[in-house]
Amino acid sequence: MKRIRIDEKYCMGCRLCEVHCIVQHSKTKNILKTYMGECSKPAPRIFVEEKGYVTFALQCRHCEDAPCLDACMTGAMYRDKETGAVLCSEDKCVGCWMCIMVCPFGVISRSSDKKIASKCDLCMGEDMPVCVKNCPNEALKYEDSKD
Amino acid sequence: MRHSEQEKLISGCSVAGIMNESGRKISGEAIIRSIAVMRERSNGLGGGFSAYGIYPKFKNYFAFHMMYDDKKAMADAEGYLKTNYRVVKSEEIPTIEDKSIKNRPLLWRYFVELKDKVKNLYYDLTEEDIVVNDVMKINAEIEGAFVTSSGKNMGIFKGIGYPEDIGRYYKLEEYRAYIWIAHGRFPTNSVGWWGGAHPFGLLNWSVVHNGEISSYGINKRYLENFGYRCSLFTDTEVILYLFDLLVRKHKLPFDIVCKIIDAPLWEEIDRNGDDEERELLKTLRIIYSSALINGPFSIIISDGNIMMGLNDRVKLRPLVSLKDGDTVYMATEECAIREVCKSKKEIYYSKSSEPIIGKLKN
Amino acid sequence: MAKRPTPTEFIVERDKDRCIACQVCVRMCSNDVHIYDADTNTVTSDNSKCVGCHFCETLCPTDAITIKKNESSFKPNANWSVSVISDITKQAETGGVILTGMGCDKPYTIYWDHILLNASQVTNPSIDPLREPMELRRYIGRKPDKIELDYNKKGKIELKTMLEKQLKLEVPIMFSAMSYGSVSLNTCISLAKASHELGIFYNTGEGGLHKSLYKYGKNTIIQIASGRFGVHPEYLRTGAAIEIKIGQGAKPGIGGHLPGEKVSKEVSEARMIPEGTDAISPAPHHDIYSIEDLRQLIHALKEATDYEKPVGVKIAAVHNVVPIASGVARAGADYIAIDGMRGGTGAAPKVIRDNVGIPIEFAIAAVDARLREEGIRTKVSLIAAGGFRSSGDVIKAIALGADAVYIATSALIALGCSQCQKCYTGKCNWGIATQDPYLTKRLNPEIGVQRLKNLIRAWSLEIKDMLGGMGINSIDSLCGNRTHLRGIGLSDRELEILGIKSAGEPQ
Numbered sequence A: 001m002k003r004i005r006i007d008e009k010y011c012m013g014c015r016l017c018e019v020h021c022i023v024q025h026s027k028t029k030n031i032l033k034t035y036m037g038e039c040s041k042p043a044p045r046i047f048v049e050e051k052g053y054v055t056f057a058l059q060c061r062h063c064e065d066a067p068c069l070d071a072c073m074t075g076a077m078y079r080d081k082e083t084g085a086v087l088c089s090e091d092k093c094v095g096c097w098m099c100i101m102v103c104p105f106g107v108i109s110r111s112s113d114k115k116i117a118s119k120c121d122l123c124m125g126e127d128m129p130v131c132v133k134n135c136p137n138e139a140l141k142y143e144d145s146k147d
Numbered sequence B: 001m002r003h004s005e006q007e008k009l010i011s012g013c014s015v016a017g018i019m020n021e022s023g024r025k026i027s028g029e030a031i032i033r034s035i036a037v038m039r040e041r042s043n044g045l046g047g048g049f050s051a052y053g054i055y056p057k058f059k060n061y062f063a064f065h066m067m068y069d070d071k072k073a074m075a076d077a078e079g080y081l082k083t084n085y086r087v088v089k090s091e092e093i094p095t096i097e098d099k100s101i102k103n104r105p106l107l108w109r110y111f112v113e114l115k116d117k118v119k120n121l122y123y124d125l126t127e128e129d130i131v132v133n134d135v136m137k138i139n140a141e142i143e144g145a146f147v148t149s150s151g152k153n154m155g156i157f158k159g160i161g162y163p164e165d166i167g168r169y170y171k172l173e174e175y176r177a178y179i180w181i182a183h184g185r186f187p188t189n190s191v192g193w194w195g196g197a198h199p200f201g202l203l204n205w206s207v208v209h210n211g212e213i214s215s216y217g218i219n220k221r222y223l224e225n226f227g228y229r230c231s232l233f234t235d236t237e238v239i240l241y242l243f244d245l246l247v248r249k250h251k252l253p254f255d256i257v258c259k260i261i262d263a264p265l266w267e268e269i270d271r272n273g274d275d276e277e278r279e280l281l282k283t284l285r286i287i288y289s290s291a292l293i294n295g296p297f298s299i300i301i302s303d304g305n306i307m308m309g310l311n312d313r314v315k316l317r318p319l320v321s322l323k324d325g326d327t328v329y330m331a332t333e334e335c336a337i338r339e340v341c342k343s344k345k346e347i348y349y350s351k352s353s354e355p356i357i358g359k360l361k362n
Numbered sequence C: 001m002a003k004r005p006t007p008t009e010f011i012v013e014r015d016k017d018r019c020i021a022c023q024v025c026v027r028m029c030s031n032d033v034h035i036y037d038a039d040t041n042t043v044t045s046d047n048s049k050c051v052g053c054h055f056c057e058t059l060c061p062t063d064a065i066t067i068k069k070n071e072s073s074f075k076p077n078a079n080w081s082v083s084v085i086s087d088i089t090k091q092a093e094t095g096g097v098i099l100t101g102m103g104c105d106k107p108y109t110i111y112w113d114h115i116l117l118n119a120s121q122v123t124n125p126s127i128d129p130l131r132e133p134m135e136l137r138r139y140i141g142r143k144p145d146k147i148e149l150d151y152n153k154k155g156k157i158e159l160k161t162m163l164e165k166q167l168k169l170e171v172p173i174m175f176s177a178m179s180y181g182s183v184s185l186n187t188c189i190s191l192a193k194a195s196h197e198l199g200i201f202y203n204t205g206e207g208g209l210h211k212s213l214y215k216y217g218k219n220t221i222i223q224i225a226s227g228r229f230g231v232h233p234e235y236l237r238t239g240a241a242i243e244i245k246i247g248q249g250a251k252p253g254i255g256g257h258l259p260g261e262k263v264s265k266e267v268s269e270a271r272m273i274p275e276g277t278d279a280i281s282p283a284p285h286h287d288i289y290s291i292e293d294l295r296q297l298i299h300a301l302k303e304a305t306d307y308e309k310p311v312g313v314k315i316a317a318v319h320n321v322v323p324i325a326s327g328v329a330r331a332g333a334d335y336i337a338i339d340g341m342r343g344g345t346g347a348a349p350k351v352i353r354d355n356v357g358i359p360i361e362f363a364i365a366a367v368d369a370r371l372r373e374e375g376i377r378t379k380v381s382l383i384a385a386g387g388f389r390s391s392g393d394v395i396k397a398i399a400l401g402a403d404a405v406y407i408a409t410s411a412l413i414a415l416g417c418s419q420c421q422k423c424y425t426g427k428c429n430w431g432i433a434t435q436d437p438y439l440t441k442r443l444n445p446e447i448g449v450q451r452l453k454n455l456i457r458a459w460s461l462e463i464k465d466m467l468g469g470m471g472i473n474s475i476d477s478l479c480g481n482r483t484h485l486r487g488i489g490l491s492d493r494e495l496e497i498l499g500i501k502s503a504g505e506p507q
């Protein structure tokens, strides 16, 4: 099962991962249109944390024992059989924010335009999540996790 | 005319060698026939022979074969020789009259020994060292004089022309030697200087060479480090001095010298399972990296005891050989051997860097 | 008095149609050039602070930034150029020495660009390096003139010569001295690990050894400079060789200066000096005032390391480099590294960097020739350093007579360095010449190692190609082989000193 590994030693705090995450989840997937043309740009699903000189980019860990899965009452939050990723199905989500409350990492947020939860989907459909692909310092890696 | 420009000579060639390991002497007729069949490979701009065992009466004296442009050069060189040597015999080298042989210099030979006072003066040098210094000095400094060979009981006969014509010109069929080496030359430039023909000699050494070595520049500078003056700008000269340095001065056996000038690849050395041998080969390469000969070549070289044929690390130049009883034949092409050797044995194609050695039995 | 103008060197051009105000540039520029205005959601710039390192340009996701040279200028004047006026103005304000980083950038002749290589045609076939073996291995160290052999009872040859310790290089290129302190630990780790994987060596400079670098000892040349920073027995024992640094090409005749800002806790530990203090190495070694003193130090170091490590000496290429090198060889050095005037530095007075020393091309040619004349060339190896830009420069240096070359600036460029020459400020945006933890993490050694390996691999392939073209299958046969070089556009005197013929002259 492939997961994003964070190497905070080499995260520069540039936040390019956030930029590319936003673009990836926009309507047009075009960076200029996303920021300047589209009426509302999506919120990032990756968050760069900073403390002193330490910075790192955090996104959904796709926990083995995921509290958000248990907390979701409509079954919108589900685990993808193939990839093992924790995903939110937009048409089932009613925006009760239980998942946001239980997520120990705080990486689920409200979508910028709809009343649904928004979270890292490992860029389903791409061969590699765009944050990993665009990190200029390889601080993010997409790797097979042992657990 | 000797070319005075500091310019390197480039040539392609044919080589041949015959040796009787028991020391039985053969007439020069055979080697002339052998080299003649490879006429295609030379262009009439140089041929020559070296012969060992030809002066038994004077075998304890250095035999200086000389070429002079004119009488003045001869007087100068003789003057120089007489200050350091006692000349026991001096004579013109016999030749026939042949209209096709052009631009011939005065050809002279001397049988000499070092004067005691010279030996005393240079007590820290061997007799050979003194002779080498004198040969270098004459070649570099006496205008119009050139030492063709300077060994004992041997001599080099060479000139501009096809080798077989040069051989007949010097009447080599009248000489008897246990080692004969011959060379036919195909120079890419047409400097008509007799001294530029091969073999090239120093002391008992004579060497013939086919190819062009791309390590020339560093080999030459390496030799200069040890006092050799490469004044002829030929690969052959450099090869000969390397052998002189390694065999005579550094006292290394021939097979070790081959491992220096034709060093095995590092890959082969690293793979060698014998620790001692690997260490030896490695040390040789480290110490003698500048003596490695690079580029295509095949050579036949002799010091009167051994006649060795050798080609380069990747075998870019041909060399074949055949051993028939106690006679060893080597040549650029098989036909040169078949011409003079009746044996039906198969010809041996040596591998890259594999020395073919004929050795005098006591 | 009104403040005199110093023109800004660069202009940050921002394409308004492309800038998405993502603030990546704002966060990343260590010189605070980019400013975000939340009210208008736009980014503007303070051009006067820009050093032209191109870091922001590289990261901007929309390619909105172009860093341009400021063309606005004083009246064109060959003598009183903009940089001259700025320097004078700066000095009038500060009364101080002008510092700079990296190597001399003045347009002195680069002789490498006036030397051409040979190739074989017809009489001597060229060799295809893809099909035939092509050897680049070199050994650095003192060698005897001849080998001594013996025969055992069975008549088998035995080796009597005990070679002195040699450095085995799989490629005749090494990473030159860069101290931990002047460069970041991640830079050192990249160099060390790449050397280890390439079978070559890097050099500690006078920075001592960080504890995480001990494991690369077999590929480390330990340097001892006049400040003796970080020198202790374990340090000496850890390296594969020891190098006494007498001089540096970028600043011959003067010592080193690491500003206190760069002396972090870990740097202070490696150098064994107090944290935050300036690390100043004196101009001379105060125990080396003559060649005899150098000889004693060489032997003391050999003694201290049980004669197990080659001891080399690094000198700057100056007018007298020839007799100095000969003296160093006679003092017992196993190798001499000569650093030409284009060699880099972390910090040097600009006037010295740009006006002192001679180019490495002359130095290496003249020293090699003299050592050969004196018959001592085989006793010592020569390493050329100072501004090697390509495999072409490297192979020419080797043909002139170097056994191997040291590269540093090109290694840093491989790691990202853009030659902004601001290394002495400690604000290197690329995480190279800095100790600021916010900046040093920008150099991920994993990427660094790969890039350095790629560079050396690429140069090796090119060197093999060039060797093959010359009909040579071992670098041994090129070292000192000047018959493969020709000069172009050089005076007779220059050709003579370089010991090469002119283009058009046959061998």
Ligand code: SF4
Pocket: A010, A011, A012, A013, A014, A015, A016, A017, A018, A048, A055, A056, A057, A134, A135, A136, A137, A138, A139, A140
């Ligand atoms: S792109 Fe990479 S370096 Fe930049 S903030 Fe994200 S994880 Fe860190």
Ligand code: SF4
Pocket: C014, C018, C019, C020, C021, C022, C023, C024, C025, C026, C034, C043, C059, C060, C061, C062, C063, C064, C065
């Ligand atoms: S990085 Fe580029 S797009 Fe982002 S704010 Fe800077 S100039 Fe604008």
Ligand code: SF4
Pocket: C012, C028, C029, C030, C031, C032, C033, C034, C049, C050, C051, C052, C053, C054, C055, C056, C057, C067, C429
């Ligand atoms: S990052 Fe470098 S080039 Fe960009 S503005 Fe800052 S100093 Fe100038």
Ligand code: SF4
Pocket: C053, C101, C102, C412, C416, C417, C418, C419, C420, C421, C422, C423, C424, C427, C428, C429, C430, C431, C432, C433
């Ligand atoms: S190391 Fe850094 S500060 Fe120095 S020149 Fe290179 S980019 Fe600039």
